[in-house]
Amino acid sequence: MKQMLECIKQNALEQLASLSGEASELEALKVRYLGKKGELTAVLRGMGKLTPEERPVIGQMANEVREIIEAAIEEKAAELKEKARAAKLAAERLDVTMPADMKELGHRHPLAQVERDLCDIFLSMGFDVVEGPEVEYDYYNFQALNIPENHPARDTQDTFYITENILLRSQTSPVQVRTMEQQRPPIRIVSPGRVYRSDAVDATHSPVFHQLEGLVVDKGITMGDLKGMLETFAKNMFGSSTKLRFRPHHFPFTEPSAEVDVSCFVCGGEGCRLCKGEGWIEILGAGMVHPNVLKGCNIDPDEYSGFAFGLGIERIAMIKYGIDDMRLLYENDMRFLSQF
């Protein structure tokens, strides 16, 4: 009997060792040796014929054999599972360089992105965003901004007219006046939007373009405040090491007036292609609101002062994204739009 058990153990282990294939073979093996009608069971059934002395010895031995076979089967099962998993994984290998199945998001227009960036910065600085009509009265576009009829400053802004008194606004500045007429200081607004000038379309001109105008009016606003505000803005927009340079200029609706350059954010002021070797990029116009403009809106210039600034959104977009032809912005080619 001992021999039989030993033989079963031997056979089972040998067969297990040589088993290479499927889990089903393993199951068959398990049934063959350990099943109810299996060989080991058959041996145990024959235990009744043994002497009482032999019985526990053989019983123990039989249990040991069962445990050994069970353990071996389990081990084999794990091995086979491992093997099968490995084979499956190997078979499931993907070519990761094949193209992605991408859910394409739409793209914001670069001008809209810049406008939103600008507005976000100014919103964070306590400005409201105010809009005004694009088809505007001459009064708001010019007269109220200290530009009377036949003033040479009108030459620099060749204007589209609808009637004698109605035009397409040539700047966002009329919103300043409309705001000051409706709201008492303190005022802190920006106004983005479309403006129109009769410039033929070319790489740097468009008859429709976008500006953003800012206005702050309160008691005791100084030119130093203007500089401080613009510095905060420029650092947010162009990077924290950005510096500003002011150059005296003339706008009819501000006094003093300045053109403002930012240090080139590509070369940091060393001089490069973007800044044409200057180290500076002209970015906006600004100044202290002219007393005539304040008076025209019934704001006493002796009590209140303020500053205004304006910048071209196309210009910033072109600088920021390296766009060399303004026409691309209005052509709306998908191959262009999808780059932003």
Next chain:
Amino acid sequence: MLLSLEWLNEFVNTDGIEPKAYCDRMTDTGSKVEGYEILGCDIKNVVVGRIEKITRHPNADKLQICMLNVGKEELVQIVTGAQNVFEGAIVPVALAPADLPGGVKIKAGKLRGEASNGMLCSIAELGLTLHDMPTAIEDGILIIDEPCEIGQDIHDALKLSDTVVEFEITPNRPDCLSMIGLARESAASFTRELRLHTPTVKGGCGNAEDYISVEVKNDVLCPRYTARVVKNVKIAPSPLWMRARLRAMGVRPINNIVDITNYVMLEYGQPMHAFDYACLDGSHIIVREAVEGEAFKSLDDIDHTLKAGMLVIADENKPVALAGVMGGANSEIKDSTTTVVFESANFMGSSVRVTSRALGMRTESSGRFEKGLDPENTMAAVDRACELVELLGAGEVCDGVIDVYGGKKKPTVLPLDADKINRFLGVELSREYMEDIFRTLGFGVADGMVFVPSYRADVECMQDLAEEVLRIYGYNTIKATPFVAGVKPGRLTAKQSYEQAMKAALCSVGYSEICTFSFISPKYYDKINMPAEDARRTSVVITNPLGEDTSVMRTTLMPSMLEVLAHNDSHHGDGAALYEIARVYIPDEDKTKLPAEPRRIAIGMYGKGDFYALKGVCETILTESGIKGASYKACTSNSLFHPGRCAEIWADGKLLGTMGELHPDVAENYGFDCRVYIADLDHETLFELSSTERHYTALPKYPAVTRDFAFVCDEALEVGAIEDVMTRAGGKLVVGIKLFDVYRGAQIPEGKKSVALSVSLRADDRTLTDEEADKCAKKILTAIENELGLKLRA
């Protein structure tokens, strides 16, 4: 405005200031420099030489061998092909190695065997023209007849060296369109002395009043008219120094009298005109408004028809000049002119501007006048012109000045409130410092008041004074004060936020934003098949458009969207999904009122899906807008859309927009050979009905059961109608209806379709039993049968 630094040094000593430093500082103090050019720097090693001996070239008939004295011990041999040389001629000699304009390098060499150690130069080879050197010939060596020394550098002999600075002068500073104005700015900017010159005229040749009288009919348009008379004029080229300065300033020398008027204009900023006295009928100058239709030929030989109100200078019979714009051909200075009347007048800026624009004549003169010139300047300018006449020996000046002047304008006097200026600028400058700045700029300062000089009409108030102080002190010197955000945070209005949310939603479903012009061609309304009676054909019209293509303000975004889609279709094969949120312009019936500018949402797509894909985008917009219960109504009558593939979107009895497939006729107009899907939505109404409020509804605790239905119905029956009946009949147990199949073909009769829907049923408070679900399904079936006559498909 160009500025010769050589000329500037007559007024301000700029020794020790490098051109770059000069330009930077001038820009910083408000006279913006565009750039500068060093004249003559392209000429090197060219000197004055005298031809001592000429011999024929032994091997070439057309060449001559010149021996030149260039101020050195040895003569220089140069071979020339020019025929106008002679022994004793003074000529420019390029001594090899030499540089000439245009990158020409002169090297020593042999010409047909004879050594040639340089080149004799013509005017063109020195970069000059006959205007600069009137006695030269074009196709020969320049024979120098100016006083000069043998061996002298040609730059000095012909005054070719100068540095010319280009300024961009803002329209408020016409005084800086002159040497004197910029000299004043230069002196103040560099704290150097300004040396101005007072012209003196000897005169002594009769009296101007015996020759001419002046009558000003409109002293508003012509506040001052000053004139002098010069007799025995000898028209000749002006001297080298004057020609050189004019050349540096970009003005072409003509003859002594014309050059003098230009020279004085550049020096004083006062436009001058010279009339040929012989051409003035009646010896009488009348400054009057033109008669409507009056003819006038300007001295550039162009005929003009004048409008009433344009100011002219006339004699008794005819206009002889367009005031402040240009002289007439009929009284132009000619070589035969013997008596000249110099006009130095002041004209009202806006009048000159209107005239010059109406006639399309922008001149140096009109450009200055229209900015508003100083009437005080006319006298000094006319005296300076006469002084130059005497200096140049161009004629004899009559005594007396004709000066029609209503009287000096009262000077502007402003209090100098240093504290106020400091507070306004955010600086702390002493009163004395400010006073010094004003003095160097030519302002008077006394008793706490600032007296604004007449040439600074732009200075009118404290803020203007502050700017004067600031620009000399330095814009970049003042300290920035930290900008403190107020207590009130900035925020977008609800409508602005809504617009941003819609843009974000559209981008998230794969649509890209476009930006198109607000004006279109009126023909575009035809191109989109807009009916003739459509109110949107009435647009805001631009009176002076760039072209017909951009002549009306759009009342619909559709044409722009279709143009962009068509552009994409013809440029790449990738399809496009686009949107634009922009204003349209709806004119008011009252033309004196501004148009309404409502925003619309245009959506356009091809090659990225079908009708239902676009409908999905509309659904996204409705969902993001929080608009519930919108319905789609088939619309067969919109000429922009396919009649069988168009829906109007309604909610709360309001039309939110129209969407569908582009009508094949319109698609053809735009050259599409694919199906195009568009939507035209009303941003204003969408916003009005939108809601950002969201409320939590408890998640369902009990499972839903589904019941599937299939019906065979007429092709024309809309699924929406079946769903409506189901929703109504099923009551509140119905939590969802899903169309899962529409089938046509075998077993389904022609003109019919099979529609299969799955209805989800659920109760909030219990698990529905099969009996309950069946009961509900039965109710639905009964209603479908009663209302639509449909039976469950077997």
